[in-house]
Amino acid sequence: MAVLNVNIDHVATIRQARLTDEPDPVWAAVQCELAGANGITVHLRQDRRHICDRDVAVLKETVACKFNLEMCMAEPIVKIAEKIRPDQVTLVPEKRAELTTEGGLDCVKNKKRLASVVKRLHKKGILVSTFIVPDEAQIAASTETGCDAVELHTGMYANAKTDRAIEKRLNDLRDGRDIAMASGLIVHAGHGLTYRNIKPVAMIEGLCEFNIGHSIISRAMFVGMRQAAEEMIGLIEIAEF
Numbered sequence: 163m164a165v166l167n168v169n170i171d172h173v174a175t176i177r178q179a180r181l182t183d184e185p186d187p188v189w190a191a192v193q194c195e196l197a198g199a200n201g202i203t204v205h206l207r208q209d210r211r212h213i214c215d216r217d218v219a220v221l222k223e224t225v226a227c228k229f230n231l232e233m234c235m236a237e238p239i240v241k242i243a244e245k246i247r248p249d250q251v252t253l254v255p256e257k258r259a260e261l262t263t264e265g266g267l268d269c270v271k272n273k274k275r276l277a278s279v280v281k282r283l284h285k286k287g288i289l290v291s292t293f294i295v296p297d298e299a300q301i302a303a304s305t306e307t308g309c310d311a312v313e314l315h316t317g318m319y320a321n322a323k324t325d326r327a328i329e330k331r332l333n334d335l336r337d338g339r340d341i342a343m344a345s346g347l348i349v350h351a352g353h354g355l356t357y358r359n360i361k362p363v364a365m366i367e368g369l370c371e372f373n374i375g376h377s378i379i380s381r382a383m384f385v386g387m388r389q390a391a392e393e394m395i396g397l398i399e400i401a402e403f
């Protein structure tokens with residue numbers, strides 16, 4: 163069955179709006195664990211716009227479920243991952259001006275750097291996943307560089323407006339899943355997923371881990387963190403293949 167990692171970046175976004183110490187993403191992580199989440203995901207961005215070094219260090223000590231660190235391949239960030247040793251690293255592209263991660267990582271163009279980062283993270287016992295568009299060349303580059311998993315970018319599915327466009331994006335995800343699984347990769351998915359659009363994606367057999375943030379944190383404002391996480395876990399669990 164597919165499982166949920168809750169991305170708690172935006173709890174830190176609210177804190178950073180006032181540069182104060184609340185709300186604490188560490189408290190959110192506890193509530194997500196109590197809800198039955200498989201994991202906690204955070205993105206340590208180079209500009210530290212939400213999650214900070216302190217959060218990553220405290221979460222590493224307190225999260226009992228999977229701790230998934232999203233990050234780019236910039237050297238200072240890779241060094242932090244080597245020191246902190248999260249359970250999993252998801253490598254993403256990063257642009258300073260973007261509101262959120264925009265496209266997938268170009269594993270083909272960055273193959274040499276990717277291979278070196280994967281090797282270093284593996285030395286520390288960290289599982290490595292790449293956040294990619296469901297494209298054959300990107301999957302091949304992830305396999306060839308020794309990655310354990312890929313996270314298929316669901317943003318294009320989430321943004322699709324017509325039934326036809328939605329079905330095309332679901333087919334892209336199914337094709338990506340087939341190629342990745344045939345290459346021996348574990349297949350995750352995420353970005354732009356909500357309570358309203360999760361079902362068809364959760365019904366794709368083989369997508370075994372979802373990373374969802376904005377929609378869960380938005381709902382948590384009104385129903386509480388624990389209930390928001392429980393509701394998303396429920397939707398993932400009832401979706402049948």
Ligand code: PXP
Nearest residue numbers: 263293352353354373374375376
């Ligand atoms: N997966 C990756 C690789 C991401 O960069 C993000 C955004 O931080 C997410 C999943 C979660 O996206 P959303 O906040 O739209 O659920």
